[in-house]
Structures are given as C-alpha cells and as structure tokens.
Amino acid sequence: MWNKLSKFLEQIYPFVGLLILLVGLWQMLVVITNIQSYLLPSPVRVVQALGDMQWRWFYQAEATSIEIFGGFLLAASVGILLGITITWSNILRRAILPMLVFLNSLPKIALAPLFIIWLGYGIIPNIVIAFTTAFFPVVINTAAGVVEIDPNLINFAKSLRVPKWKRFFKIRIPNALPQIFAGLKTSATLAVIGAIVGEFVASSRGLAAVIMQAQGILATEAIFAALVWISVLGLGLYGLVALTEKIFMPWAQGIE
Amino acid sequence: MEAQNANRDKLIVLKNIRKSYESKEGSILAIEDITFEVEEGDFVVIVGPSGCGKSTLLKVVAGLLSFDRGSIKFRGKEISGPVRDIGMIFQEPALLRWKTVIGNILAPIELMGMNKKEYEQKAKELLKLTNLGGFENKYPSELSGGMQQRVSICRSLVYDPSLLLMDEPFGALDAMTREKMNLELLEIWRESKKTILFVTHSIPEAAFMADSVVALTDRPSRINEKITIDLERPRTLTTKTENKYDEYTEKLYQLMRGEFETEVAG
Ligand SMILES: Nc1ncnc2c1ncn2[C@@H]1O[C@H](COP(=O)(O)OP(=O)(O)OP(=O)(O)O)[C@@H](O)[C@H]1O
Ligand SMILES: [Mg+2]
Numbered sequence: 122m123w124n125k126l127s128k129f130l131e132q133i134y135p136f137v138g139l140l141i142l143l144v145g146l147w148q149m150l151v152v153i154t155n156i157q158s159y160l161l162p163s164p165v166r167v168v169q170a171l172g173d174m175q176w177r178w179f180y181q182a183e184a185t186s187i188e189i190f191g192g193f194l195l196a197a198s199v200g201i202l203l204g205i206t207i208t209w210s211n212i213l214r215r216a217i218l219p220m221l222v223f224l225n226s227l228p229k230i231a232l233a234p235l236f237i238i239w240l241g242y243g244i245i246p247n248i249v250i251a252f253t254t255a256f257f258p259v260v261i262n263t264a265a266g267v268v269e270i271d272p273n274l275i276n277f278a279k280s281l282r283v284p285k286w287k288r289f290f291k292i293r294i295p296n297a298l299p300q301i302f303a304g305l306k307t308s309a310t311l312a313v314i315g316a317i318v319g320e321f322v323a324s325s326r327g328l329a330a331v332i333m334q335a336q337g338i339l340a341t342e343a344i345f346a347a348l349v350w351i352s353v354l355g356l357g358l359y360g361l362v363a364l365t366e367k368i369f370m371p372w373a374q375g376i377e
Numbered sequence: 378m379e380a381q382n383a384n385r386d387k388l389i390v391l392k393n394i395r396k397s398y399e400s401k402e403g404s405i406l407a408i409e410d411i412t413f414e415v416e417e418g419d420f421v422v423i424v425g426p427s428g429c430g431k432s433t434l435l436k437v438v439a440g441l442l443s444f445d446r447g448s449i450k451f452r453g454k455e456i457s458g459p460v461r462d463i464g465m466i467f468q469e470p471a472l473l474r475w476k477t478v479i480g481n482i483l484a485p486i487e488l489m490g491m492n493k494k495e496y497e498q499k500a501k502e503l504l505k506l507t508n509l510g511g512f513e514n515k516y517p518s519e520l521s522g523g524m525q526q527r528v529s530i531c532r533s534l535v536y537d538p539s540l541l542l543m544d545e546p547f548g549a550l551d552a553m554t555r556e557k558m559n560l561e562l563l564e565i566w567r568e569s570k571k572t573i574l575f576v577t578h579s580i581p582e583a584a585f586m587a588d589s590v591v592a593l594t595d596r597p598s599r600i601n602e603k604i605t606i607d608l609e610r611p612r613t614l615t616t617k618t619e620n621k622y623d624e625y626t627e628k629l630y631q632l633m634r635g636e637f638e639t640e641v642a643g
Contacts, residue, residue: 271469271471273467273471274471274473276436276441276467276471277465277467279440279441279459280439280440280441280463280464280465281459281461281485281488281489281536282458282459282460282461282489283488283489287488291487291488292473295473295475296473296474296475298475370475372474372475372476372477372516372517373518
C-alpha cells in the first residue's frame, strides 16, 4: 500500500513540480508587470473566481459533464458496435464504410448549427455534437483492431473447428482491445471539444456558456476558472477510460 | 486383404498433393507432387530449402489450406478440412496474449465448448512436464521465447490429438535452448505416444529427432528422398557422437547441397 503510494508520488512529482513552477512564474509575471486583470488575471484571482458561487460552478459543470459523458458513452457504444459490424460482414462494410469516410471528411463542428435547429437549445443537441465529434476514432480503431491479427491465431482456432462467430468473439475481439482503448482515449478528448463547441454555438447553461458570459463583462478570471473546470472534467473522463483499460487488460503493461 | 493390413497402422496418407497459390502476378506452384505416409507413433521430419513449401504442406495436412489435386487420408478416411484429432504448433508460439499461461493451455478446451474444470489437473501436469511449474498465472509477454513455445506445445497436448504438426517450432531459439527443447520434445513424444510430423531447416535436428526424414526439393516441391534414421531410442546427447549419426547428417547435407547447386545453376 505505502509502496504503491510512494511509487505513485515518484511518478507524478516531476509534473506537479513543473506545474507549481509555471503557476509561480505566472503569479510573478502578473505582480511584476502589474498587468490589468482583465488581460491576465493572477492565479490567486482565478482561485478566488473558482470559489465565487456567483458563477454557479456546480450547476454549470453538471450540464457540461452530462454532455461530455453522454456524448462519450454514445460514441463508445455506437462506435464499437459499428466497428464490429463492418468487420463482420462484407456487405455491411461496403455499405457503411464509404458513408463513414464521407461523414468523417466533414468538419463535424460545422454540423453543430444543424443539430441545434433540429434538436433545439439545451443539453441534448450538445450530447449529439459531442457524439459526432468523438465517435469516428472508436469505429476506425475497433475495425482495425479486429482485422489486424496474427493469422496463426485464427489458424489455431480453425484447427479446433471453432465456428466463425466464436472465433470472432473469443479471439478477434479480445485481440482488438488495445486498439479499441486507444480509440476510446482519443474519443474522450474529442467528446470534451464537441460538448464545448456545442455550448459555444448556442447554450444558456454549461461551462462554455460561462465563458461567453464572462467574456461579455471582461471577467477574465472566470474564463480561466471555467478552463480549470473543463480540464478537470476532461482529465476525469480520460482517467476513467484508462482505469477501465487496466481492468479489462491486466495483461498489458504499457507505459504509465 | 493384404493391402488392408498394410494400411492399418497408417495414421495419415498423402497422395499426389499439389498446391498452388493465386496471386496478382498469376499462380505460384508451391507443391508439385507429394506422396508419403506416416505410421502411428512415428516421428517424421520434413526438411527442405527455405520457401520450398514446408509450411504450406503442414497447413494442407492440418486442413487449413485447400489443395488443387490429390488426397489426404487420416485413419483411412478422406479429409477436407480441420480435424480435432490433428493439432498444429506454429513457428511463432501464437499465444493469446490476453490469457495467462494456464488460460492459454485451457483455451482449446474453452474454444471447443468443453468443461475447463475437468482439464485443470491435466494442464498442471503438462506444466510440470515442460518445466513451467509456477508460471501458470503469468502472461505470455512475461515469458521468454522458449517458454512461450513450451506453452504452445502444452496447449496442443491438453486436448490430446493423436497427430501433432510442428512447423519449425524451435526455429527462433538459440542453439542451447533448442537442444534442450529437442530433448524435452522427444521425452513428451515418448510418454504421450503421439505421432509427430515435424518441419525444420536444421539437418542435425532432423537426424537427431526423426524415425524417418522426408527431404523436399526446391519449389515447386517434390520428394527428393525418404531416409529412415536407424538410431537407437531414447536418443540422448551421446547419440550425436555416433558414427551413424554423422553418416545420416552427411547424407542429408549432400541432398540439400544438391538442391542448392541446381538452384544456382538454374
Ligand atoms: N499466402 C500465400 N500466397 C501466395 N504465395 C504464398 C503464400 N504462402 C506461401 N506462398 C509461397 O509459397 C511458397 C512456399 O511457402 P512456404 O511458406 O510453404 O515455404 P516454407 O518451406 O515453409 O519456407 P520457410 O522454410 O522459409 O518457412 C513460397 O514461395 C511462398 O512465396
Ligand atoms: Mg515455413
């Protein structure tokens, strides 16, 4: 237990050290140059803004987290299912894959106004925007992971007369796990971007909505405070995915 | 009547096998015409130059590849696809990296839908037999190449096929480990009374292991010669000091050199 903790501390202290150093430099810069707070607020002021309940942080973060997590969960489940479907059947692949390539070539962000027209204001269109932004890497990685396999793993199963569906679920899919999780990690980051973009386009609630309001009254420290919140949510999701990966793949000992 | 008697102990009979691959540049003839048979309990080694079609031949016998012409009879019955009584061990261990050692050994049982519990004891005995005791909960990535190959051998032994096809199983190992694995394999073969069809590049390995050696020509392969290796069993490291052993290896080298020269001349 203590061993694990000290190992963990050993892992993170260079990062924490650098972070403290940068924040310290920032504070010094603000104090020395005496720069206007609306241009660059000091870290102390940002922390004050974080504590200022006028901004209703929990209420706003709740909306944004629902969008991020909802978009991500949709992207993960639809993405994995589609990725598996297009590798299972040749006909479905020929039908679906060109469609995916076409949709992926569109800048997803440009679709945001459409979803708002169709779905109205609020959390739902933002979930959909987060989903469309996030789901391509999951499909692509899942499909690639299922297809790219040592042919002898399949030969081994064939020599036991294992039927195709069983080879698929017992060999191909577990073999694809590392790539599926790589896709999920990319997707987690993109879900955050999607949710924030959705809120920027039209929203009265959420952390990006706070950024818009704060911008209007030049409350720059609140913008920074909202960024802190967003990165906490982003890191939280990423951490959850990484944790799930550890649980599903205890055999992989990648770099931490 | 007599013909039937002569066929009784033949485990597998290959007749006039021909196999070509289709590719964009046209078709490549890998195997021209191969006929041979393996008796129950025999250790038969196939040698031949690189690229002559040894792996192709084993995959054909395993039912993993179709062939253009000829027939394969296993226990007197024509086969045209994988048979569970034939197990295959690949050049690379081909383990399931998401399963532990014991999980890999029991994978055939699981994949065939049988009860894993009933085979746990046997899996543990196999681990002991191959000096892998204590490693059952490790993952393949935590094992050396030789250990991985031993796991893949255990995996083939657990469901007890009567014929084992081994495609250069020790090709990637260093000379010392290879020698050790050869002795271990002979021991396993002796104890389990299996029939083994073993492919190798290495002539000393062929002479040391085999009851008989099938030497193939360059691609498209035919049988160059079949040699019966009449050395005493069980074979030990002193086998390699016998004159007869040297004679066999010399003869095999000559065969292979002949192949090499025709290759250069052609
Ligand atoms: N899937 C394939 N498609 C087309 N050609 C193939 C295929 N597999 C093998 N070949 C060709 O068939 C020939 C025999 O290949 P094979 O792998 O059986 O040789 P090998 O004797 O096992 O060689 P090595 O000793 O190097 O393992 C080679 O010339 C190879 O190019
Ligand atoms: Mg080969």
